[in-house]
Amino acid sequence: MKMPTLFGRINLKVVATFTLAIGIWFAPIPEGLTREAWHLFAIFSAAIFAVIINALPLLTSALLAGSIAILTDTIDPVKAFGGFANSSVLLVIVAFLVAQAVVKCGLGKRISLYVVSVFGKSTLGLAYSIFITDALIAPGFPSNTARGGVLYPIVLSLAQGSGSVPDDDKKRRLGGYLMFCGMASLSVSSALWLTATSANPIGVLLAAEHGLNITFGSWLLVASVPALVAIVLLPLMLYRAFPPGITDTPDAPQAARKALREMGPFSRDEWITAVVFVCMISAWIFAGVFKLNLAAVAIAGLGTLLATGVLNLEDIDLQGGTLATFFWLALLFALSGQLNEMGFMGYVGEGMASMLGDVSWPVAYVVLLFLYVMMHYMFVSQSAQVLALLGVFLNVGIQAGVPAHLMGFALLFASSYFSTLTPQGGSQNVIFVASGYLKQSELYRLGLMTTIFCMVLFLLVGTPWILWMGA
Amino acid sequence: MKMPTLFGRINLKVVATFTLAIGIWFAPIPEGLTREAWHLFAIFSAAIFAVIINALPLLTSALLAGSIAILTDTIDPVKAFGGFANSSVLLVIVAFLVAQAVVKCGLGKRISLYVVSVFGKSTLGLAYSIFITDALIAPGFPSNTARGGVLYPIVLSLAQGSGSVPDDDKKRRLGGYLMFCGMASLSVSSALWLTATSANPIGVLLAAEHGLNITFGSWLLVASVPALVAIVLLPLMLYRAFPPGITDTPDAPQAARKALREMGPFSRDEWITAVVFVCMISAWIFAGVFKLNLAAVAIAGLGTLLATGVLNLEDIDLQGGTLATFFWLALLFALSGQLNEMGFMGYVGEGMASMLGDVSWPVAYVVLLFLYVMMHYMFVSQSAQVLALLGVFLNVGIQAGVPAHLMGFALLFASSYFSTLTPQGGSQNVIFVASGYLKQSELYRLGLMTTIFCMVLFLLVGTPWILWMGA
Numbered sequence: 001m002k003m004p005t006l007f008g009r010i011n012l013k014v015v016a017t018f019t020l021a022i023g024i025w026f027a028p029i030p031e032g033l034t035r036e037a038w039h040l041f042a043i044f045s046a047a048i049f050a051v052i053i054n055a056l057p058l059l060t061s062a063l064l065a066g067s068i069a070i071l072t073d074t075i076d077p078v079k080a081f082g083g084f085a086n087s088s089v090l091l092v093i094v095a096f097l098v099a100q101a102v103v104k105c106g107l108g109k110r111i112s113l114y115v116v117s118v119f120g121k122s123t124l125g126l127a128y129s130i131f132i133t134d135a136l137i138a139p140g141f142p143s144n145t146a147r148g149g150v151l152y153p154i155v156l157s158l159a160q161g162s163g164s165v166p167d168d169d170k171k172r173r174l175g176g177y178l179m180f181c182g183m184a185s186l187s188v189s190s191a192l193w194l195t196a197t198s199a200n201p202i203g204v205l206l207a208a209e210h211g212l213n214i215t216f217g218s219w220l221l222v223a224s225v226p227a228l229v230a231i232v233l234l235p236l237m238l239y240r241a242f243p244p245g246i247t248d249t250p251d252a253p254q255a256a257r258k259a260l261r262e263m264g265p266f267s268r269d270e271w272i273t274a275v276v277f278v279c280m281i282s283a284w285i286f287a288g289v290f291k292l293n294l295a296a297v298a299i300a301g302l303g304t305l306l307a308t309g310v311l312n313l314e315d316i317d318l319q320g321g322t323l324a325t326f327f328w329l330a331l332l333f334a335l336s337g338q339l340n341e342m343g344f345m346g347y348v349g350e351g352m353a354s355m356l357g358d359v360s361w362p363v364a365y366v367v368l369l370f371l372y373v374m375m376h377y378m379f380v381s382q383s384a385q386v387l388a389l390l391g392v393f394l395n396v397g398i399q400a401g402v403p404a405h406l407m408g409f410a411l412l413f414a415s416s417y418f419s420t421l422t423p424q425g426g427s428q429n430v431i432f433v434a435s436g437y438l439k440q441s442e443l444y445r446l447g448l449m450t451t452i453f454c455m456v457l458f459l460l461v462g463t464p465w466i467l468w469m470g471a
Numbered sequence: 472m473k474m475p476t477l478f479g480r481i482n483l484k485v486v487a488t489f490t491l492a493i494g495i496w497f498a499p500i501p502e503g504l505t506r507e508a509w510h511l512f513a514i515f516s517a518a519i520f521a522v523i524i525n526a527l528p529l530l531t532s533a534l535l536a537g538s539i540a541i542l543t544d545t546i547d548p549v550k551a552f553g554g555f556a557n558s559s560v561l562l563v564i565v566a567f568l569v570a571q572a573v574v575k576c577g578l579g580k581r582i583s584l585y586v587v588s589v590f591g592k593s594t595l596g597l598a599y600s601i602f603i604t605d606a607l608i609a610p611g612f613p614s615n616t617a618r619g620g621v622l623y624p625i626v627l628s629l630a631q632g633s634g635s636v637p638d639d640d641k642k643r644r645l646g647g648y649l650m651f652c653g654m655a656s657l658s659v660s661s662a663l664w665l666t667a668t669s670a671n672p673i674g675v676l677l678a679a680e681h682g683l684n685i686t687f688g689s690w691l692l693v694a695s696v697p698a699l700v701a702i703v704l705l706p707l708m709l710y711r712a713f714p715p716g717i718t719d720t721p722d723a724p725q726a727a728r729k730a731l732r733e734m735g736p737f738s739r740d741e742w743i744t745a746v747v748f749v750c751m752i753s754a755w756i757f758a759g760v761f762k763l764n765l766a767a768v769a770i771a772g773l774g775t776l777l778a779t780g781v782l783n784l785e786d787i788d789l790q791g792g793t794l795a796t797f798f799w800l801a802l803l804f805a806l807s808g809q810l811n812e813m814g815f816m817g818y819v820g821e822g823m824a825s826m827l828g829d830v831s832w833p834v835a836y837v838v839l840l841f842l843y844v845m846m847h848y849m850f851v852s853q854s855a856q857v858l859a860l861l862g863v864f865l866n867v868g869i870q871a872g873v874p875a876h877l878m879g880f881a882l883l884f885a886s887s888y889f890s891t892l893t894p895q896g897g898s899q900n901v902i903f904v905a906s907g908y909l910k911q912s913e914l915y916r917l918g919l920m921t922t923i924f925c926m927v928l929f930l931l932v933g934t935p936w937i938l939w940m941g942a
Contacts, residue, residue, distance in 0.1 A: 014778070056777075057784060063774035070767035077558055077764040084801075085556035087548055293548040296541035303534030306527075307485070313528055313795065320790035323797065330555075 013055030021046035030347075037342035039074045044335050048378065048422075054440060058424070062328035065335060075338050082337070083330030087295040088145060088198075088381075092427045093326045094298040095149030099431070100315055101305045102153035102277070103160075105269035110260065112157035116249075117256040123174060123244045126158055127235035130178065131185045135231055138189040138196040143294055144419075146284050147196075148186055148428035150277070155182045156435060162246065166436035170245060175437040177244035183420050183432050184234050184450050191416035192227040194219040199382040199415050206391045207408040210398060214408075222409055222469050226462035230417070230454055241449050242442070269310045276301050276310075325434050332380045332424055339378075340388045348375070350392060361401035366459065368397050369410050373455055376418040382426050386415050405470040410458065417454035420447040484526035492517035501818070508813035510545045515806050519859045523849050533799035536806060546809050554801030554808070558766040559672035563800065565769040566613035566666060567793045571786055572776050573611065573748070576740035579621040582608060584727045584734070587629065591723035594645060594715045597629050598652045598706035602660070605653075606702060609660040609667035610755070611748045615890075618667075619657055619899035626653045627906065633720050637907035641716060647908040648715035654891050654903050655705050655921050661887035662929075663698040665690040666755060669796075670853045670886050672765075673804060677862045678879040680811055681869060685879070686759040693880050693940050697933035701888070701925055712920055713913070740781045747772050747781075800854060807858040820866030827871050835871035837930065839864050840881050844926055847889040853897050857886050876941040877934065884933065888925035891918045 024042035029035055047065035050056040056064070069075045083089050102108040119129040134151055138144075159175030166172050190197035194204065194216045204214045266274070283290075283297040305311045340346075356364055372393050379385040390411050397407035419426030423433040423443045433443060495513035500506055518536035521527040527535070540546045554560050573579045583604045590596040590603065605622055612618040630646030637643050661668035665675065665687045675685045737745070754761075754768040776782045810816060827835050843864050850856040861882050868878035890897030894904045894914045904914060 059784065059787065060774055060777040063770050064778065067767045067771035067774060070764050071771060073762075077767060078556070081556040081558065081561060081766070083556070084561065085549070085552040085554070087552065090552060090555065293541050295552070296538045296548060299534050300538035300542060303531055303538055306531040307535065313530065313792075316530065316795045317791040318788075319794055320788040321784075323790055323794040324784065324787045326794070326797075 011055065013053050014050070016053070017046050017050040017055045020049055032347055033344060034342060036074050037339070037344045037347075039072065040069060040335065040339055040342060041344055043069050043074065044339055045378070047332070047335070051440065052422075052444060058328040058332075058440075059324045062331040066331035069335060075335070079338055079341075080331070080334050083332075083334035084326070086330070086333060087293060088143075088427055089326070089330050089333055090295040091143065091149075091298055092145050092329065092430055093322060094295060094302055095146065095152075096322045096325070096431055096434070097311075097316065097319060098276075098280070098298055098302050098305065099149055099153045099156075100319075101269075101273045101310050103156060104315065105273045105310055106263065106267065107270045107273050107277075108153040108157035109161065110263060110266075110270065111154055112161050113256040113260045113263070115154070116158070116161065117253045117260065120249055120252040120256055122248050123162075123177065123246055124235055124239055126162075126178060126249075127181045127239070130155060130158075130181050131189075131231050131235060134182075134185040134189045135192060135227075139193040143284065144186050144190045144197040144426065145428045146281075146294060146298075147189075148182070148431050149298075150281065151182050151186070152431045152435075155179060155432070159435075159437065162249065162252075164437070172437050173242070174244040174246050175435070176442065177238060177242050179432045179435050179437045180238055180242065180420075180443075180446050180450075181235060183426075183429050183447075184238060185231075186428050187417045187419045187426070187450070188227050188230045188234065188454065190419070191230075191413040192220070192223050197382070197416060199386045200412065202383060203386050203390050203412045203415055206386070207394060207412065209391065210394050210404055210408065212405055212408045214412075218469075222466055223413065225465045226413070226458045229461050230457055233457065234450065234453070237453055238446065238450070242446055272308050272310050273305070276304050321434055325430055329380070329424070329427065329430060333427075336378070336380045336384055340384055346388060346392060356396065356400060359400065361397075361403075364397060364400035365402045365407060365410070368393050368400075368402075368407070369414060369455065369459070372411055373414050373418045373421070373451060376421045376425055376451075380422075380424040380427075382415055382419055390415065403467065403470065406463065406466050409466050410462065413458055413462065414455065417458065418451050421451045422447055482526065484524050485521070487524065488517050488521040488526045491520055504815065504818055505813060507545050508810070508815045508818075510543065511540060511806065511810055511813060512815055514540050514545065515803075515810055515859075518803070518806070519855060522851065522855055525851070529799045529803075529852060529855065530795045533802040537802035540806060540809075546806070550809055550812075551802070551805050554803075554805035555797070557676070557801070557804065558764055559676045560797070560801050560804055561766040562666070562672055562769055563613050563669040564793060564797045565766060565773050566611070567617065567669075567796065568782070568787065568790060569747075569751070569769060569773050569776065570612045570614060570617045571790075572740075572744045572781050573608065574617070574621055575786065576738065576744045576781060577734065578741045578744050579608060580625070581731065581734055581737075581741065583622070583625040584731045587625075588724045588727035588731060591629075591727060592721060593719050594633075594648065594717055595706055595710055597633075597649060597720060597723060598710070600629075601626060601649065601652050602656045602702045602706060605656040605660040606663055606698075610664040610752050611666070613666045613669050613672070615657045615661050615668045615897065615899040618660070619653070619902050622653050622656070623902045623906075626650060626903070629720075629723065630908065632723060632726060633717060635717075635908070643908050644713070645715040645717045646906070647913070648709060648713050650903045650906050650908045651709060651713065651891075651914075651917050651921075652706060654897075654900050655709060656702075657899050658888045658890045658897070658921070659698050659701045659705065659925065661890070662701075662884040663691070663694050666765075668853065668887060669800070670857045671883065673800070673854060674857045674861050674883045674886055676804075677807070677811075677857070678865060678883065680808075680862065681865050681875060681879070683875055683879045685883075687755045687765070688757075688759060689940075690883075691756075693937055694884065696936045697884065697929045700932050701928055704928065705921065705924070708924055709917065709921070713917060743779050743781050744776070747775050803855070803858050807862065811862050816862045816866055819863050820870055823863070823867045824870040827867070830871070832872035832874075835868060836873045836878060836881070836934075839868050839871075839873075839878070840885060840926065840930070843882055844885050844889045844892070844922060847892045847896055847922075851895045851898075853886055853890055861886065874938065874941065877937050880937050880941075881929065881933065884929055885926065888929065889922050892922045893918055 029038045050061045119125040164175035280301045500509040518532045521532045586600045590600045635646035751772045
């Protein structure tokens with residue numbers, strides 16, 4: 001990746017970013033906001049802007065934003081660095097390292113060969129196998145980040161097994177398509193089950209405050225139709241939006257079966273990896289019951305893989321990219337959290353709601369949903385947006401006459417499917433983003449398309465279904 | 472490095488480690504300690520033991536210890552992960568990344584060539600060139616290993632330029648002398664600046680738990696006199712202890728000037744790096760006055776070097792080793808901190824203090840310092856010893872009546888200068904040891920001499936200076 005330079009040649013995009021930051025910083029502070037909240041908004045919006053227009057890589061943007069926020073006394077260092085110690089962030093980073101083992105020992109190759117031997121006649125078949133696998137295992141994974149950690153090595157093996165590599169602009173397309181399918185799949189499988197992501201139970205709690213009683217079963221019933229339609233259509237839509245180049249792989253299933261035979265029985269490292277993953281996934285599933293920390297489970301898994309020599313220090317030495325991910329994720333996570341804590345998110349939500357005025361409820365419903373989804377551009381965490389805005393938006397919707405269960409479910413489902421809107425829109429994206437198969441501009445383009453596609457689909461298919469089920 | 476395996480062949484060292492952990496865990500809990508404190512001691516001591524006997528690498532040991540401590544409910548995840556968000560830990564990690572720029576852009580080579588062109592007429596002059604270069608660049612290199620990477624090629628070219636080769640027993644002596652000067656220089660330059668080695672900020676944090684407030688500036692002030700005296704005397708002492716054979720190197724300055732001419736004027740990247748480092752070091756020096764967070768300053772520096780293209784994402788991609796350091800440092804730091812918070816350090820301190828009996832504080836001071844330094848024979852990592860023992864020794868000293876700032880600074884400086892005690896006493900030694908210019912027996916002999924010399928010097932010169940500065 002060619003890096004922009006501040007000196008030598010003047011980079012207009014960087015100048016635009018700093019102009020935006022300074023412009024907001026010195027603009028009059030809206031009533032109801034503190035100086036710190038406004039200044040943090042200036043820094044945060046400029047950081048996201050810089051990434052969106054490709055002025056700076058995520059890492060550089062996050063480092064500058066984080067350090068400027070601290071050095072200008074806008075936020076406290078303890079708060080700014082809190083993201084590094086956040087369990088969800090650590091889970092992502094460690095899952096990244098652990099995932100290597102599945103690839104290295106050959107287990108990922110074996111699973112992918114099996115999947116290919118069954119579904120692998122076409123690239124589209126591979127994509128559907130990702131979506132179906134994900135949807136089936138989702139209810140057992142209250143963390144979609146952890147689920148991403150399981151899916152990623154399989155997706156990577158599928159891509160590599162089809163000869164796709166990130167460095168070759170032509171060959172990377174198949175891998176890029178499958179990687180985005182992984183992200184998109186997580187965004188809809190999370191909407192399908194109440195227990196498929198940590199943001200769902202939080203949202204259900206908030207909805208209960210407005211009189212909605214949602215159970216595991218009622219969630220599944222209401223979500224089933226729109227989510228399953230999305231699972232059927234998304235692989236096709238993405239296939240058009242980002243043609244993978246290779247479409248038919250007619251010999252793939254037989255070749256896969258042959259390769260499986262050549263792999264022979266499970267090796268020692270494959271057994272250890274399989275046992276470690278089964279233990280880790282079991283611990284994640286029962287984490288709630290036994291009060292286990294998800295990140296600690298992953299760290300124990302990584303420690304075991306290192307102690308048994310399945311992974312070694314040389315493998316870790318190659319993971320500098322994971323360090324970069326750790327930094328930008330932790331810093332942006334903390335900045336976004338502070339923006340919420342300082343009341344900025346609530347302020348914006350309330351302002352937009354009051355602007356709605358006396359419109360009819362269907363208009364209010366669509367407008368609120370659209371605003372709620374688009375505001376995810378500003379969030380690096382789904383849970384943070386749910387905590388900041390779901391209650392406000394639901395309240396405004398009910399006051400504008402939207403049926404409570406319609407507004408509630410629409411916002412809850414949106415909180416899952418909007419995760420692909422930006423590469424940092426859900427921590428589960430990160431592992432796929434960092435694979436290098438997709439460019440930042442492609443991620444934003446496909447993310448917006450997928451999110452809009454899901455929003456329209458959930459509006460057109462979901463709305464009558466929710467109304468009927470709720471009647 | 473060959474990794475131990477739990478399966479396949481039984482690794483006796485790993486078995487011994489787990490036996491130790493389980494033995495302590497189920498031993499009767501001493502009166503005055505909580506169950507959690509005792510269990511954490513079992514986990515922490517086994518982790519350090521595993522590293523000392525080379526059963527597991529630091530990273531593996533720290534991952535297993537950290538996750539076991541959390542999953543057994545011995546410590547809270549929030550506390551266990553706190554090290555990742557700690558400013559000192561982040562300072563070390565970010566400065567590791569920043570230091571690369573000095574090597575990459577050629578600024579490090581230019582500085583050393585300049586010093587040689589001025590001081591390089593004699594073998595002793597070459598030795599001083601090494602010490603002076605090292606002392607000058609040290610504040611920007613919190614990794615003395617990275618600094619060793621800058622010094623080593625210069626030392627090697629000086630040795631080779633003077634006709635010294637490892638294979639000829641007579642000709643190798645000049646090279647051997649310069650190589651050991653490189654190791655000795657790193658051991659005192661690290662004591663001179665707070666940011667010259669990763670163990671320093673960690674030690675400062677541990678000292679803060681005992682009421683010591685040490686800043687970048689106050690460290691420099693207190694360290695300056697004993698460290699500069701050591702820099703003046705060490706080349707002479709080693710010159711007697713290991714006569715280099717050749718005493719005059721009349722051609723070295725001219726060769727350096729020629730190489731400087733070939734480098735041409737400062738490149739764009741060298742200018743940017745120089746400006747960024749001058750700004751960073753200035754900000755660190757005045758951090759106390761302007762209330763700047765040291766880590767945020769380093770993060771701003773790294774962001775600037777990335778934004779200007781001096782460093783790029785590919786450089787970060789190679790820093791997986793830094794990620795490994797981040798993990799073990801953060802986890803062991805948190806465990807050590809919790810051991811202290813749970814009262815274990817105080818308990819051991821009281822026990823050792825009562826064993827010291829009613830000796831006067833100067834005796835306790837010397838005995839504790841001597842024991843602390845000699846115990847480095849058991850450690851392969853300076854940071855590991857600081858994390859394991861500095862807090863305990865400081866606590867014992869304070870309880871025996873030693874002035875806190877005297878005991879604190881003496882232990883902090885010792886944690887730098889004891890690195891030459893064994894060839895594996897600091898990872899920065901390895902590159903010089905591997906040059907082949909010195910035999911193992913020579914390394915141990917010179918290492919003990921250098922360490923004792925520094926200890927006596929810091930006791931005789933450092934003690935009155937520290938007491939005066941602290942008054």
